[in-house]
Amino acid sequence: MTVNDFLPSVYEKQVTSGSVTWRSPSNIALVKYWGKHGQQLPMNPSVSFTLSECATTTKLSWQPKDSEGFSFDLFFEGEKKIAFYGKIEKFLERVQPYLGFLEDFHFKIETSNSFPHSSGIASSASGMSALSLALMSLEEELTGVIDKREFKRKASFLSRLGSGSACRSIDGPLIEWGEHVTIPGSSDLFGVPYPHPVAEVFTTYRDVILLVDKGVKKVSSTVGHNLMSGHPYAEARFDQARNNMDLLQTIFQSGDLSAFTALVESEALSLHAVMLASTPSYILMKPNTLQVIEKVWEYRKETGSALCFTLDAGANVHLLFPDEENDRVMEFIKSDLVGYCQNGQYICDGVGKGAEMLK
Ligand code: PMV
Numbered sequence: 001m002t003v004n005d006f007l008p009s010v011y012e013k014q015v016t017s018g019s020v021t022w023r024s025p026s027n028i029a030l031v032k033y034w035g036k037h038g039q040q041l042p043m044n045p046s047v048s049f050t051l052s053e054c055a056t057t058t059k060l061s062w063q064p065k066d067s068e069g070f071s072f073d074l075f076f077e078g079e080k081k082i083a084f085y086g087k088i089e090k091f092l093e094r095v096q097p098y099l100g101f102l103e104d105f106h107f108k109i110e111t112s113n114s115f116p117h118s119s120g121i122a123s124s125a126s127g128m129s130a131l132s133l134a135l136m137s138l139e140e141e142l143t144g145v146i147d148k149r150e151f152k153r154k155a156s157f158l159s160r161l162g163s164g165s166a167c168r169s170i171d172g173p174l175i176e177w178g179e180h181v182t183i184p185g186s187s188d189l190f191g192v193p194y195p196h197p198v199a200e201v202f203t204t205y206r207d208v209i210l211l212v213d214k215g216v217k218k219v220s221s222t223v224g225h226n227l228m229s230g231h232p233y234a235e236a237r238f239d240q241a242r243n244n245m246d247l248l249q250t251i252f253q254s255g256d257l258s259a260f261t262a263l264v265e266s267e268a269l270s271l272h273a274v275m276l277a278s279t280p281s282y283i284l285m286k287p288n289t290l291q292v293i294e295k296v297w298e299y300r301k302e303t304g305s306a307l308c309f310t311l312d313a314g315a316n317v318h319l320l321f322p323d324e325e326n327d328r329v330m331e332f333i334k335s336d337l338v339g340y341c342q343n344g345q346y347i348c349d350g351v352g353k354g355a356e357m358l359k
Contacts, residue, residue: 001187006157008100011142019061019108020137024130024355026054026121027168027175028207028310028318030264031244032271034237035228039094040164041188043228044241045178047248048168049205049320052352054115056126060134062105072107091128094161098154099135101142115347121209121316124221128162129155129169133355155355156190164225167191172354173203174252180245199255203351204323208333211345212288213315219275219282221313227278237274241267257322261300261308264320268311275313286315288340293317295336305329323350 027048035043065071070092074084088109096102109131115121136155140146146154152170160167160177167190168175174194180186184195228234244263251259275282289311296309296319307321307329319337321329330348338344 001189003098003189006098006154006189008098009139009143011101013142013144015062015064015138015141017061017063018138018141019059020134021057021059021358022130022133022137022355023055023057023358024126024133024169025051025172025352026056026115026123026126027051027165028312028320029165029168030267030310031241031248032267032312033164033177034225034271034274034313035231035234036164036225037229040160042164042178043234044238045176045180045183045186045245046165046168046241047174047176047194047245048165049202049207049351050169050172050175050354051207051349053349054113054121054126054209054347056111056113056123056130057358058127058130058134059108059110060131060138061108061110062138064104065106068103070102071105072109074109075111077112078110088131091131091162095132095135095158098158099139101138105138116211116345121211121347124163125159125166125169128166129159129355132156132158132162132166133170133357137357153190153192160190163221170355173351174198176245180242182246182249194252196249196252198252201255201257201322202252202260205351206319206321206323206326206329207349207351208319208321208329209347209349210292210317210319210333210337210341211347212292212317212340212342213286214342214345217284217314219284224275224278224282224313227280228274231274231278233274233277237270240270257306261306264308264310268309271313272311284314285311289315289317292337292340295340299332299336303328307332 027050029048031047033042033046133155156167156170175191176194177191310318
């Protein structure tokens with residue numbers, strides 16, 4: 001498929017005012033996307049667990065208008081949020097070639113997150129995917145019913161233009177993004193449900209997010225991605241990710257949890273290693289991030305648990321483990337890890353099924 005497959009349809013229907021609400025989750029990458037080119041195209045394939053509890057709910061309301069240009073109001077958790085306008089404006093500019101109706105309506109965007117405000121959890125994946133899905137619902141009203149698969153594919157395509165990893169939040173439980181030889185149907189343009197066999201254990205995996213640092217990141221993802229161009233280790237990193245995609249295929253099928261643990265942790269540390277080696281270099285982990293990692297390694301050595309960690313572009317730690325270990329691991333978190341969390345805060349989440357339209 002090419003970008004031309006996402007050009008707007010002919011809008012035959014007349015639509016007056018209306019609204020729709022979507023709830024879209026966050027996701028956590030197992031093989032990480034880091035480095036992009038062109039218009040939000042990934043330098044390597046990635047795969048993620050879709051989450052269930054960490055989500056954004058967005059109500060999009062529309063009213064026809066005659067004036068030119070974009071017109072919208074945005075409310076975040078009930079309050080008008082001018083600080084987000086620039087980001088939304090940029091997103092609308094990017095998706096305009098693919099949605100022919102954006103200047104025909106005034107939009108009211110009312111959005112809220114399930115996770116605490118300023119938790120250091122990026123809401124771009126859940127936020128951009130929720131808004132993209134809502135825009136797709138309006139497109140569907142204008143064109144008539146769109147095939148479910150096409151609807152999700154275009155929603156993922158639009159989400160990607162808002163925030164790369166957002167394209168992996170539409171569906172669940174495992175989503176792959178980025179063209180890769182061993183993943184049929186894979187594309188740099190949108191995420192696809194992981195197509196190969198997956199052992200049962202991975203469909204109910206838990207993710208407890210330790211909020212180690214809730215501050216604003218010193219280096220944004222956008223800047224971080226850009227630092228991969230001309231990075232001395234870039235090609236090796238992209239090769240490593242491709243190779244890990246292939247190794248995961250065997251792991252997903254067999255349910256080999258110790259191989260899973262080793263691969264996922266290596267991906268997380270490799271992501272942060274290329275940050276350390278960027279020019280200028282930077283560190284997003286905090287001392288408590290490393291303390292948690294040490295503790296997880298000790299715990300695994302002592303108990304034989306399959307608990308492992310992963311990191312996104314920040315200091316917070318995602319603890320991944322099979323559902324059947326939930327009681328034991330939660331005990332360990334409460335006794336040994338809560339002290340490393342800011343204000344003792346953590347979020348219990350798990351693998352989810354993807355976004356849903358709310359009635
Ligand atoms: O979608 P972005 O531009 O915020 O980048 C996300 C990058 C990582 O979270 C670090 C990895 C990933 O694949 O989600």
